[in-house]
Amino acid sequence: MFKTYETELAGRKLTLETGKLAGLANGSILVRYGDTVVLVDVTASKEPRDGIDFFPLSVDYEEKLYSVGKIPGSYSKREGKPSDKAILTSRAIDRPLRPLFPKDFRNDVCVVATVLSVEQDNQPEICAMIGASAALSISDIPFGGPTAAVAVGYVDDKIVINPTEEQRKNSRLTLTVAGTQDKIAMIEAGADEIPDDIMLEAIKEAHKEIKKICSFISEIKAEIGKPKFEYKSFAVNEEIYNEVETNYKEKMYEAVQAVDKEVRDENIDKLTEEIVAYFTEKRGEEETEEIMPDIATSIHDLEKKCVREMIYNEHKRPDGRKIDEIRPLSCEVALLPRVHGSALFTRGQTQVLSIATLGMMSEEQMLDGIDTEESKRYMHQYNFPAYSVGEARPSRGPGRREVGHGALAEKALVPVLPSEEEFPYAIRVVSEVLSSNGSTSQASICASTLALMDAGVPIKRPVAGISTGLVTDPNGSDDYVMLTDIQGIEDFFGDMDFKVGGTEKGITAIQVDIKVDGLSYEIIKEAFERTRIARKYILEEVMLKQLDKPRADISKYAPRIVNMKIKVDKIKDVIGTGGKTINKIIDETGVKIDIKEDGQVYIYSSDEAQANRAKEMIEDIVREFEVGQVYEGKVIKLMNFGAFVDLGSGKEGLVHISKISNDRIKNIEDVLHEGDTVKVKVIEIDDQDRINLSIKDAEENNDENEENK
Helix, strand or coil: CCEEEEEEECCEEEEEEECCCCCCCCEEEEEEECCEEEEEEEEEEEEECCCCCCCCEEEEEEECHHHHCCCCCCCCCCCCCCCHHHHHHHHHHHHHHHHHCCCCCCEEEEEEEEEEECECCECHHHHHHHHHHHHHHHCCCCCCCCCEEEEEEEECCEEEECCCHHHHHCCCEEEEEEECCCCEEEEEEEEEEECHHHHHHHHHHHHHHHHHHHHHHHHHHHHHCCCCCCCCCCCCCHHHHHHHHHHHHHHHHHHCCCCCHHHHHHHHHHHHHHHHHHHHHHHHHHHHHHCHHHHHHHHHHHHHHHHHHHHHHHCCCCCCCCCCCCCCEEEEECCCCCCCEEEEEEECCEEEEEEEEEECHHHCEECCCCCCCCEECEEEEEECCHHHHCCCCCCCCCCHHHHHHHHHHHHHHHHHCCCCCCCCCEEEEEEEEEECCCCHHHHHHHHHHHHHHHCCCCCCCCCEEEEEEEEECCCCCCCEEEEECCCHHHHHHCCEEEEEEECCCCEEEEEEEECCCCECHHHHHHHHHHHHHHHHHHHHHHHHHHCCCCCCCCCCCCCEEEEEECCHHHHHHHHCHHHHHHHHHHHHHCCEEEECCCCEEEEEECCHHHHHHHHHHHHHHHCCCCCCCEEEEEEEEEECCEEEEEEECCEEEEEEHHHCCCCCCCCHHHCCCCCCEEEEEEEEECCCCCEEEEHHHHHHHHHHHHHCC
């Protein structure tokens, strides 16, 4: 049955429709927010997936270019692989939903958000996040929501919920917050050095709107929601778990305590072999093989319990650190001789090498998406090879996690980059994870800051990144223990990965992943304070002691820039027919040239002399000739009625035979020859832009100047 529900969000009508489209999905919601329309469909498999120990949730945010009246630019004219922004939106939809499914649920669940129409004032990403929660809530899929989400800006020192396109252009904050009725479930932010207190206030304001939308969805669910279907539980076999815990908890407690990840993994492997041998001896090989999934799950759960109890009860971490202690830090710069900038940042066993490359503005990344951003000048990419975690598997290109971590580092660094006018380069930074034991994205921020400084990029201030973790009370109270600088095992078994990048002045990026049903304001406030203190330490005690400011000059291997401004109507003259003129300059000087629509010209070359030569050639082309001015030119053609003189700039003029000399000339070849350099005065430029010149007037002009000296 077709149903329509309306409410208000940030002063604009939000409509959820169901019962008309996609009737075979478990749940379907059409979200309308202004002229933005997003269809969200959710489906679940009837049976659990075999042989897995995780919940198989997949989320796809599908950008359709027809939604903004575009035809795809690919050869096939079809949408291709998801854009980075679509991948990031899929991750943002996933993160607040995943913790609200039953822990023992193993059926495949697919969430597909299809963007059908976009009005730029109303972001489709927010519609998709709200629609996903609503579709799951009214479906028969087991789900503990609802959740909701809003965007937040900071414009003219005011917090703005779901800012319009114009407001987003002037906003110092790009924040997405998702949550439940009671708690914050997800935070994603890019910010222009926003102080902690303003960021917390923005999150609180977002939660006010989130609560309203959650209540709205709950009312819809109460009216039309389907009963949740029964599913096969994959909860651990309590008998087997109790047997493992009774006999091996003490050994597990000892096994997880190791500074080195390799030692800890080896300890767990040995203990696993011992536990399997125990069950084999007790129950035989055949039965042990049958219950092996329960044994494996029991070992995992026991390891998790030991780590969490150690942290919560004793405030003791697996590697022996205090709860607010940062792992050993080190960094180096200028490791690679031929690249434009490089830096290595090491935090415990996590190690990231970042490399910066400077290029022409025309090398910026072109974007073919559904928003108004058409290109970006700063590109940050993150690679996570298998060897970084000691695994032997081939590389398959960047996945969603890699895209997400690269985007987080990019958000953290964009606010401190110089403007295009100050530093007219496209900038690419690649972060290569060489070794991973947690917080690689934050190590990428630190390494990349140093790589940019090593490359001579005049950043405003250095940026550092750090993450905090959380272990909540096993008994279910609101008590918790927060950890500074979490390593892999603390992230894996903990309840939160709260990543914050920023400068000494404020926050530039946030990404929060949680495994519980949400975070209180108290936890968020403490996380901000912990990360602020840690960033200050990393910057002052480690990074700035290695390189305290950007290098005064760029690498000798980076292209030098000579820039100039020409009139817009002269651009066509510099380019020439089919690019003939500009290509001739490039061929003769070896430079690279970018010309902007506003007439700004950038000449790139590692040879400064050739760059200046190219500039002079362009100046010759765009030079404007004025009546009464004297110029130097070369005779290129003789006719019986006069001579044609090349003035440069692709211009030539005619000297009539009567304007060559005050003396009568019978034969022009008696006084001029092709190739002669002569001074000429412009005496006329007619309506067809033809130039008439005079040699004799130029000489008279010169004589007058001599007399006036």
